[in-house]
Amino acid sequence: MKYKPVIGLEVHVQLKTNSKLFCPCPSSATGSGDPPNTNICPVCTGQPGVLPVLNKRAVEMSIKTALALTCHINNISVFARKNYFYPDLPKNYQISQYEQPLAENGYLEINENPPNSPFDKGGIKRGIYHLSYYSQFSFSIRTIAYYQIKIHTA
Numbered sequence: 001m002k003y004k005p006v007i008g009l010e011v012h013v014q015l016k017t018n019s020k021l022f023c024p025c026p027s028s029a030t031g032s033g034d035p036p037n038t039n040i041c042p043v044c045t046g047q048p049g050v051l052p053v054l055n056k057r058a059v060e061m062s063i064k065t066a067l068a069l070t071c072h073i074n075n076i077s078v079f080a081r082k083n084y085f086y087p088d089l090p091k092n093y094q095i096s097q098y099e100q101p102l103a104e105n106g107y108l109e110i111n112e113n114p115p116n117s118p119f120d121k122g123g124i125k126r127g128i129y130h131l132s133y134y135s136q137f138s139f140s141i142r143t144i145a146y147y148q149i150k151i152h153t154a
């Protein structure tokens with residue numbers, strides 16, 4: 001029996017928006033340097049009764065990215081609420097996409113040599129399975145001395 005290795009990469013990016021993906025709090029992508037756990041609100045801390053609102057600028061940036069990667073942009077895109085406990089997820093759920101993402105079936109062409117140079121062999125196309133959103137609530141820092149959760153990401 002022969003095996004053919006298939007290797008996939010899950011690449012995460014943070015859009016450089018002024019506010020977080022689902023609330024008006026300042027995003028850590030702005031580079032403000034604000035201390036952790038200061039740019040939070042009832043939405044991003046998952047208080048009862050709140051409703052997240054998708055950041056319009058993030059959608060615009062995502063669609064531009066999808067077009068650059070020649071992805072098909074879906075007319076309908078669905079978010080899911082994944083409920084689970086994780087130490088740096090005190091609201092116990094994450095908003096993400098999987099079954100109906102923003103965009104899918106694109107590619108990224110990689111050319112290791114400058115185009116039209118003597119070494120140019122043309123680019124290699126690497127498939128893009130899908131582009132989807134997910135909320136990154138916080139991150140944790142673990143050391144021997146302490147365990148800290150920083151809540152101020154996207």
Ligand SMILES: [Zn+2]
Pocket residue numbers: 020023024025039040041042043044045
């Ligand atoms: Zn917030």
